[in-house]
Amino acid sequence: MKLMGIIFSNIYDSTLGELTNHRTVASLPFGGRYRQIDFVLSNMSNSGIYNVGLITKYNYRSLMDHLGSAADWDLRRKNEGLVILPPFASGHTGVYKGKLEALYSAVSFIDNPLYDYVVVCDSTVLCNLDFRPAIENHIKSGADVTVISNREPGNTKKHPLIVYADKKGRAQTLLLDSPAEENAYVGMGMFIIKRELLVAALEESHAKGQVHFEKDYLQKYFNDGKLKISVYEFKGTVLRNENIKSYYANNMALLQEKIRSGLFGKNPIYTKVRDEMPSFYSENSVVSNSLLADGCDLYGEVYDSILFRDVTVNEGAVIKGCIVMQGTRIGKNAKLECVILDKNVTVTEGAELKGTPEHPVIVKKGETV
Amino acid sequence: MLFRKKECVAMILAGGQGSRLVVLTENTAKPAVPYGGKYRLIDFPLSNCVNSGIDTVGILTQYQPLQLNEYIGNGMPWGLNSTNGGIHVLSPYSKSESSEWYKGTANAIFQNISFLERYNPDNVLILSGDHIYKMDYSKMLYEHVKKKADCTIAVLDVPLEEASRFGIMNTNSSGRIIEFEEKPKEPKSTKASMGIYIFKWNILKKYLILDNEDPTSSNDFGKNIIPKLIEDNHKLFAYSFEGYWKDVGTIDSLWQSNMDMLSNDGSFDLFDGDKKIYSRNYAHPSTFIAKGAKIVNSYIAEGSTVYGNVYNSIISTGCTVGKNAEISNSFIMPNSQIGRNSVIKYAIIGEDSVVNANARIGDLPEFYDKSKWGIAVVGKDKVVPQNKILLPKEIF
Numbered sequence: 091m092k093l094m095g096i097i098f099s100n101i102y103d104s105t106l107g108e109l110t111n112h113r114t115v116a117s118l119p120f121g122g123r124y125r126q127i128d129f130v131l132s133n134m135s136n137s138g139i140y141n142v143g144l145i146t147k148y149n150y151r152s153l154m155d156h157l158g159s160a161a162d163w164d165l166r167r168k169n170e171g172l173v174i175l176p177p178f179a180s181g182h183t184g185v186y187k188g189k190l191e192a193l194y195s196a197v198s199f200i201d202n203p204l205y206d207y208v209v210v211c212d213s214t215v216l217c218n219l220d221f222r223p224a225i226e227n228h229i230k231s232g233a234d235v236t237v238i239s240n241r242e243p244g245n246t247k248k249h250p251l252i253v254y255a256d257k258k259g260r261a262q263t264l265l266l267d268s269p270a271e272e273n274a275y276v277g278m279g280m281f282i283i284k285r286e287l288l289v290a291a292l293e294e295s296h297a298k299g300q301v302h303f304e305k306d307y308l309q310k311y312f313n314d315g316k317l318k319i320s321v322y323e324f325k326g327t328v329l330r331n332e333n334i335k336s337y338y339a340n341n342m343a344l345l346q347e348k349i350r351s352g353l354f355g356k357n358p359i360y361t362k363v364r365d366e367m368p369s370f371y372s373e374n375s376v377v378s379n380s381l382l383a384d385g386c387d388l389y390g391e392v393y394d395s396i397l398f399r400d401v402t403v404n405e406g407a408v409i410k411g412c413i414v415m416q417g418t419r420i421g422k423n424a425k426l427e428c429v430i431l432d433k434n435v436t437v438t439e440g441a442e443l444k445g446t447p448e449h450p451v452i453v454k455k456g457e458t459v
Numbered sequence: 460m461l462f463r464k465k466e467c468v469a470m471i472l473a474g475g476q477g478s479r480l481v482v483l484t485e486n487t488a489k490p491a492v493p494y495g496g497k498y499r500l501i502d503f504p505l506s507n508c509v510n511s512g513i514d515t516v517g518i519l520t521q522y523q524p525l526q527l528n529e530y531i532g533n534g535m536p537w538g539l540n541s542t543n544g545g546i547h548v549l550s551p552y553s554k555s556e557s558s559e560w561y562k563g564t565a566n567a568i569f570q571n572i573s574f575l576e577r578y579n580p581d582n583v584l585i586l587s588g589d590h591i592y593k594m595d596y597s598k599m600l601y602e603h604v605k606k607k608a609d610c611t612i613a614v615l616d617v618p619l620e621e622a623s624r625f626g627i628m629n630t631n632s633s634g635r636i637i638e639f640e641e642k643p644k645e646p647k648s649t650k651a652s653m654g655i656y657i658f659k660w661n662i663l664k665k666y667l668i669l670d671n672e673d674p675t676s677s678n679d680f681g682k683n684i685i686p687k688l689i690e691d692n693h694k695l696f697a698y699s700f701e702g703y704w705k706d707v708g709t710i711d712s713l714w715q716s717n718m719d720m721l722s723n724d725g726s727f728d729l730f731d732g733d734k735k736i737y738s739r740n741y742a743h744p745s746t747f748i749a750k751g752a753k754i755v756n757s758y759i760a761e762g763s764t765v766y767g768n769v770y771n772s773i774i775s776t777g778c779t780v781g782k783n784a785e786i787s788n789s790f791i792m793p794n795s796q797i798g799r800n801s802v803i804k805y806a807i808i809g810e811d812s813v814v815n816a817n818a819r820i821g822d823l824p825e826f827y828d829k830s831k832w833g834i835a836v837v838g839k840d841k842v843v844p845q846n847k848i849l850l851p852k853e854i855f
Contacts, residue, residue: 122745358742368496368760
């Protein structure tokens with residue numbers, strides 16, 4: 091029994107605003123040294139899924155730059171490995187609108203008789219998940235599709251996919267863009283499906299002009315009684331970065347020991363190696379409750395913040411509740427609170443910016459403020 | 460098989476057992492000893508090679524090579540996983556007529572003549588695996604070729620009072636070496652050999668073979684090969700290097716060199732410029748600094764968690780510093796756990812060690828007689844029990 095992986099790199103691009111103007115959500119920096127895609131790629135690699143197709147639509151230069159040969163995830167391999175699937179992969183399809191269409195454009199990659207199952211994943215749901223028990227569960231359940239999901243007790247927000255299931259995990263109701271009630275399984279944007287079944291569904295949906303995976307395939311076929319769906323409950327830490335607010339909140343959540351160990355405690359999460367030296371904390375620096383990557387130079391004060399690689403905080407600067415991406419320089423005596431500073435931003439001496447956790451201020455890549 | 464000819468191949472002498480660092484190297488060769496938070500000694504010559512455009516490197520090792528081999532792997536972290544050239548770990552092996560260990564630095568190269576012949580290099584660069592410095596070898600090679608030298612030796616200007624600890628090169632006005640003195644009592648110059656040599660390969664090969672035939676030779680570059688070349692009137696030149704350089708073969712020098720990273724007088728230049736020092740990186744998450752932690756003039760590498768206080772110290776990847784622990788003027792090697800309320804002063808804590816709560820390790824030099832004070836050391840994979848007191852100079 092062999093598995094292949096498919097990852098979407100552009101889903102939710104539009105809801106993350108300025109942060110995804112020049113990159114895919116997959117390459118959005120997260121948690122001090124990672125890009126979002128590191129989580130799903132590491133999960134696949136750690137679960138022995140070595141044949142991985144990455145579907146991209148646009149803005150994928152930064153993603154390709156990050157991935158390189160994929161050796162950092164152990165996905166540069168002789169016979170398998172990471173394959174980037176840009177649009178136009180199969181000549182007669184244009185830039186796709188939905189996941190189903192996107193998958194169809196990659197059908198020649200997917201339809202490989204060496205593989206029995208396909209694991210289809212978004213890159214915005216971050217977790218440390220072993221796919222192997224999920225696959226076992228899928229085979230045992232006899233279902234056509236397994237929706238990997240978790241429980242979100244007390245969270246009544248709308249979610250893209252909600253499943254209500256019986257005690258054996260067999261789906262009874264499938265809802266899209268609905269609030270999670272008690273007993274709801276919240277889809278994590280990860281599905282397991284038999285390759286032959288997926289390929290047949292893709293051919294059919296292409297003929298009918300259907301584009302959306304969840305709506306036109308999962309929900310429709312399920313409601314028509316043509317698809318047996320079961321859920322696999324993942325019990326670990328799950329962070330969903332669906333919009334700026336949740337992106338900010340999830341970064342800040344990493345300051346909690348429980349969340350950190352839930353996300354990093356089990357299997358290693360790999361990322362691109364940059365060979366920065368360790369971070370330097372000067373005589374007068376103050377750092378409190380913060381997460382810092384290598385290569386930072388700290389002379390000012392940092393509270394409750396996430397600092398990526400190669401960030402400089404100069405004397406007298408005070409940053410609080412900020413996400414500071416790679417290569418950003420913060421000038422002397424600047425005061426920043428609840429600000430997301432994209433890569434290579436320059437904050438001039440004495441500048442002041444203040445946002446709120448609900449509406450953090452965003453400074454775009456390369457800007458000077 | 461065809462091998463593309465190389466202008467220069469580097470050979471790193473990494474065989475040393477590091478007897479003076481034995482507590483830290485129990486299961487490792489000396490070049491795998493950690494340094495500076497996320498590096499190992501071998502990273503420096505390897506990174507220098509890559510940054511100087513040298514893509515073929517042999518590492519000569521014979522003592523506990525397992526961890527070093529694992530660390531080097533296919534050379535990818537240094538970009539040395541190339542098809543033509545790349546990195547080769549060269550251990551002694553049995554030949555049809557004989558089998559022997561590397562008897563000395565020159566003998567190690569002698570036993571690998573066939574390796575070098577495959578690349579048919581014009582020049583061979585000989586390096587040592589336990590020196591900390593950043594150097595562009597291509598500039599030295601340029602001088603070597605320009606002067607049509609048979610051998611060029613990198614030298615460092617050392618203070619006269621320290622010169623008697625080094626191999627000293629006496630040169631004429633054009634920089635040609637006319638005399639070599641190993642640890643002279645009355646040094647005539649302050650040009651100390653850094654153990655970095657570039658030889659014309661055909662000359663070196665000839666002398667390696669001659670040296671091997673001499674039963675009285677100790678098969679050493681400094682003691683035998685270099686003096687013989689001078690004696691035979693070959694062209695040897697000194698190449699002056701300016702910058703930070705440290706032999707870290709002892710506990711004190713290893714500690715001192717880590718502390719040098721923290722000096723702000725500009726003498727420590729290893730991380731200046733765009734050329735990086737590369738190392739094998741492990742998948743550690745970012746460093747977490749808790750509320751109430753205090754960090755002053757220190758380097759903290761990725762993957763650490765700090766609750767306590769750190770002053771003038773280097774904390775390596777994967778370490779944990781417990782609540783109210785106090786670390787000052789110390790070097791903590793990777794993946795060590797420092798328990799609550801423990802106090803560590805002027806110490807080295809070895810890799811993967813655990814210091815349990817309330818331990819006291821090392822102390823300030825002010826309170827001790829000079830002869831009784833030294834760096835306190837906890838070895839590799841050690842567990843220091845609660846409340847343990849380790850005096851300066853003691854080794855656990």
